[in-house]
Amino acid sequence: MADAQGKTAKLYRMVMEDHLCPYGLKTKDLLERQGYAVEDHKLTTRTETDAFKKEHGVKTTPQVFTESRRIGGLEDLRRHLGQTVREDSETTYMPVIALFGMAFAMALAVAILVTGSLFTWRVVEWFIAISMCLLALQKLKDVESFSTMFLNYDLLARRWVRYGYVYPFAEGIAGVLMLAGILIWLAAPLALVIGAIGAVSVFKAVYIDKRELKCACVGGDSNVPLGFVSLTENLMMVGMALWMLARMAV
Structure with missing residues (x-):
């Protein structure tokens, strides 16, 4: 910020032999990028850290002070x-945007490798197949969490619970086979x-039942809202x- 030029901030952060606080580093970087001269106070022992927290009545570090006023931690800054x-519970489409963006970039890379050109109708095929593989990977990272979230809306999973465990593997297998162009009959x-x-499950949950749910499409820990995506x-x-x-x- 322009009005931050020439100002000084005091930063207290943990810098120990066995722990270098990443939030402290991010806070220091943010202050410097905003034009602050940072007085970097390193808390090098657990005893020193606990004493600092007790003195200032705080539960966490880092802590930032400007003009004798405590600002707080990284998010407060x-x-x-x-x-x-963004709050941890806040919904976001960013995971899906990043995944589909990477899938499209990979599809273009495959097009250049295979055909020597970006202008081929097979880019669409490769994009969808790669997207399926990446989406399956997100689910396979924690099948248990995915299957739990999946049960909130999938019609077949509600009748046959094991389907929630089968789905990620089925999606991944289909994506890999389509990408390779083999065993299309399967x-x-x-x-x-x-x-x-x-599609039927999502349409019913969102557009008929008007339920507000999180989508399991990018795994069981996502904050992506169930809906159009x-x-x-x-x-x-x-x-x-x-x-x-x-x-x-044909």
Whole structure:
């Protein structure tokens, strides 16, 4: 910030042999980028840290002080500087945007490698197949958490609980086979079934029952809201499956 030029901030952060506080480093970096001259006070022992917390009545470090006023930790500093702070429970589409963005970049890379050109209709195929693989990977990181969140809305999983454990593997297998262009007789029907069930489930939960839920599409720990993006993911699988089945029939 422009009005921060020439100002000084005191920063108290943990710098121990066995622990270098990452939030302290981020806080120091943020202050310096905002034009503050930082008086960096390093708390080098647990006893010193506990004494500091007790003296100032705080539960955590780092702590920032400016002009004899305590600002607080990293998130408090960000608010003080007028920056947006996202709460842990706040919904966000960023994980999905990042995943689909990377999938598209990878599809373009495959296009260049295979055809030597970006302008090929197969980019769409590769994009969807890679997206399925990446989405499956997110779910496979913690199948238990995914299956729990999945039960909130998936119609088949509610009737057959084990489907929540099967789904990530089915999505991953279908994505890999479609990317390789092999065993389409298996991959396409598999993607069609799980995509159709998913689309119907999301549509019912969001647009008929009007429920506000989090989507399990990028794993069981996501804050992505269930809705249009989730429906799009399933419709992409359905469309890809129908396209490949049509190609097989020709």
